[in-house]
Amino acid sequence: MTIYSDDLVRITHWTSGLGACAFGVYDAVAGAGSDLHGLVMTYCGAVLVYTAGGFQDYLRRRDTRVVVHLAGNPGASLPQICAATGLHKDRVGSSLQRLTADGLVLSESGSTAISRSYRLTR
Template sequence: MTVYSDDLVRIANHVVGSGTAVFAAYDAVVGSGMASRGIPQVCCGVLLVYTAGIFQDHLRRRDTRVVAYLSGSPDAPLSKISSSTGMNRDRVASSLQRLIADGLVVAETGPSALTRYYRLAS
């Protein structure tokens, strides 16, 4: 599965926010410089693995919604996929990029050079 930069920004924000909360809780309980840094590092490592798992599940669910729509409506433009699935255009575009890179979706140029239609690969 391919992960693009907009998805990495969202996961980084989640990790940084959660990591800050772990450090704050640790500092509140132990106090500055009172113990080794091993516990916060372990907590942040576990949190990173946990967040990555949640994030991958989120991407799979989002991609599944796009694939499900395309299975019933081949040759759909981005705007139609976005409105029918109720997802943001940028997120649908990110899912489509990932699905194209994985070989599950094919993009074709429409009547004008700016219009692209998407369908499932054969």
């Protein structure tokens, strides 16, 4: 299993969000702090958990932009995909890694990521 930096952000949001929710609920119920403090902490935790889902949607949209470009331009290189989608090379590279690991994209020729060409699997 490959873990990408994008996945680490999502996992961090989930774990810290759920932890903040748990501590907030404990604080509000046990009365260690003020009720308002516990509720605010619970709300902040819930927002972190919610943003993890939003971040996942962002990754899907970004991966879709890469797939759409490759559908019309098989054999495109990383710089070509970046220029066409307007995405930074690190983001496109991360999407290509994820799509390749999932078996949706094949990398062809080239020893470096920049010299490689990419196409959709059939």
